[in-house]
Amino acid sequence: MTAQPIVVFTDGAAKGNPGPGGWGVVIVTPEGQVVELGGGAAPTTNNKMELTGAIRALVEVRTLTGPLAIHTDSTYVITGIREWIFGWLRRGWKTATGTDVMNRDLWEHLWELVTERGKGTIQWHYVRGHIGIPGNERVDEIADAFAVGRDPELYRGPLSVYSRPAILDVPSDTSLPKKSTGSGAGKSSAKAYAYLSVVDGTPMRHGTWAECEQRVKGRAGARFKKATSAANELEIWREWRVAPPRS
Numbered sequence: 001m002t003a004q005p006i007v008v009f010t011d012g013a014a015k016g017n018p019g020p021g022g023w024g025v026v027i028v029t030p031e032g033q034v035v036e037l038g039g040g041a042a043p044t045t046n047n048k049m050e051l052t053g054a055i056r057a058l059v060e061v062r063t064l065t066g067p068l069a070i071h072t073d074s075t076y077v078i079t080g081i082r083e084w085i086f087g088w089l090r091r092g093w094k095t096a097t098g099t100d101v102m103n104r105d106l107w108e109h110l111w112e113l114v115t116e117r118g119k120g121t122i123q124w125h126y127v128r129g130h131i132g133i134p135g136n137e138r139v140d141e142i143a144d145a146f147a148v149g150r151d152p153e154l155y156r157g158p159l160s161v162y163s164r165p166a167i168l169d170v171p172s173d174t175s176l177p178k179k180s181t182g183s184g185a186g187k188s189s190a191k192a193y194a195y196l197s198v199v200d201g202t203p204m205r206h207g208t209w210a211e212c213e214q215r216v217k218g219r220a221g222a223r224f225k226k227a228t229s230a231a232n233e234l235e236i237w238r239e240w241r242v243a244p245p246r247s
Contacts (some may be wrong), residue, residue, distance in 0.1 A: 003157045004030035005069040005123070007168060008057045009135035012074070013143040013218020019043055020149065022218075023053035024142025026135055026167065027060060034058060034162045036154040039144035049143065050074040051106040052231075054081075056111040068122045068202060071170060073129035073136055075213070082124060085111055130222070134166045144218055145242035178219025196223040196236055203237070227230045 007230040014021035014157060016083035020142075021044035025037040037056055041049070054070065054077055061068065063232060072078060085107060090093070093101045115121060126213040127136045145152040194205050195212035199222045209226070223240060227233035237244045 001097060003066050005065060005067040006030065006037060006061055007135075008061070008068060009072045009127075009129045009139045009167075010053035010057050010070065010072050011048075011129075011136065011139035011143045012046060012051070012053045013140070013147050013149050014044050014046045014049055015218070016043075017214055018045050019219070020146075020147050021045070021049040022143040023049045023147025024058065024139035024146070025053050025057045025060070026138050026142075027057060028149050028159060028240070029064065029068065032159040033157070035156050036142065038142040038152065044215060046105055047074075047076050048106060049147075049218075050160070051075050051103055051110060053139070053143070055106065055110050055113060058110070062113070062116075066121075068117070070122060071125045071127045071135055071174065073217075075126065075176060078124045079127055080107065081110060081114060082090055083104060087169060094119075101162070119160075125170070126176045127174055129217070133171065134164050134169055138164055138167065140218065147218065150195050167192055193229050194227045194233055195224065196227055196233065196238060197222065198242055201242075203240075203242050205233075205245055 009026045010024070012023040020040065020042035022040040023038060027035040037060060039056070041052070047189065050072065054072065057070065069207065083093070087096060088101050088107070094102050095101055125131050129136055129140065142152055159167070192209070195209050197204050197206065197212050197216050199219050201213060204215065206215070212224050216224045225236050226237055234244070
């Protein structure tokens with residue numbers, strides 16, 4: 001029988017990006033123990049906090065044996081650790097265009113923890129944010145609280161009395177969305193005309209999914225969607241009852 005994995009949810013957020021940020025982690029062991037972790041930093045970025053959450057989760061389970069199932073809504077973290085990092089290592093921490101890899105210190109720490117655990121012991125799962133996945137919602141709450149200067153109560157104890165009884169409910173499909181060429185940012189297979197977002201009532205149009213994701217990540221109540229044509233964009237603004245942004 002395949003051993004039950006240690007289940008991890010992790011998230012990060014920055015208000016302003018860069019700005020004050022936070023990270024959150026929930027760990028559930030096969031024995032039914034739950035550990036919540038979180039912290040803040042400023043100034044920082046969404047990507048730094050996403051990486052920090054993954055790092056702190058791996059540090060916490062360092063002494064625990066068995067497979068890991070790590071769930072995150074960061075395409076940056078998953079694609080980076082699965083794909084980009086091998087090229088960075090070959091090129092001496094340079095990108096394909098010859099520039100320095102951003103957040104190298106965090107990537108080096110994450111890679112050290114991953115390799116220390118052993119090949120094939122960690123499965124990285126993509127879960128889309130803000131669609132009601134209990135584990136993702138909880139780590140988002142923790143990260144957001146630290147980002148705005150609150151000190152949330154973090155739980156350690158048995159799963160049987162945890163306030164989030166559905167914490168282990170995850171979608172059956174946790175594969176990454178298809179990537180846009182060159183950036184590694186996730187998007188669906190239909191060609192995009194534009195990516196649209198509304199944050200705090202302010203609409204914005206983006207040329208890439210990476211830009212859109214960076215704006216909405218960690219922002220409560222944010223809305224975002226891909227438009228496939230000019231007409232489709234107008235339909236989305238009407239659906240949201242929002243005036244389009246000025247060009």
